[in-house]
Every structure is written in C-alpha cells, then in structure tokens.
Amino acid sequence: MGNLSVVVRQLRTERERAQSEVHRIDAALAALGSASSNGNRGGHTMSVAARRKISLAQRARWAKSKGQDQAGKIKPKHTMSASARRKIAAAQRARWAKVKSRQKKAA
Secondary structure, X not given: OHHHXXXXXXXXXXXXXXXXXXXXXXXXXXXXXXXXXXXXXXXXXXXXXXXXXXXXXXXXHHHHHHOEOOOOOEOOOOOOOHHHHHHHHHXXXXXXXXXXXXXXXXX
C-alpha cells in the first residue's frame, strides 16, 4: 500500500502542474484573443472606387464567357453562307455516291 500512496501523490503533483500550465495558456490566449478573437483582420475596408473597378472587371469577365459585348448585347454567332452550305452538301453527296458505287461493285 505504501507504493500506492506514492503514486497517488505523484499524480496529484502532476495534475497541479498541468493545471497551472493550462492557466498560463489561458492567460496567453486571453491576451492574444482580444486583438483578433474571431480571425478577422479588422479595419480593412476597400474604397468605393476599388470596389467599382473589381465589379466592372467581373462583369466584363462574365459577359465574355456568356458571349456578350461590354454593353450586354449578345454577339451574333458566325453563320455559314448559303453558297458554302451548297458546296459542302454537294461534296457530301459526291462522297456518298462514291461509297454506294463501291458497294454495288462489291455485291
């Protein structure tokens, strides 16, 4: 039983030491926490002009990605002329005719 009382005494002294350490840490946190308790930088505000610049730049980026110009008008898409469509269609018909003629020869 003598060993048990020694162990208990050592545990109590260790607990007291740990408690005093925790109190010191709490005091340090309280001192530092008053400056920035929630992590905000505090006091840093952006000027109206800077906010406006950023806003306009973002609007321009959105307009560009949506295919609009600066005024918000949708840009016309590039379309193919009727003569170009006719040429492509004629070329495709010729290709299909060639394929079909090969199939007739093979059969």
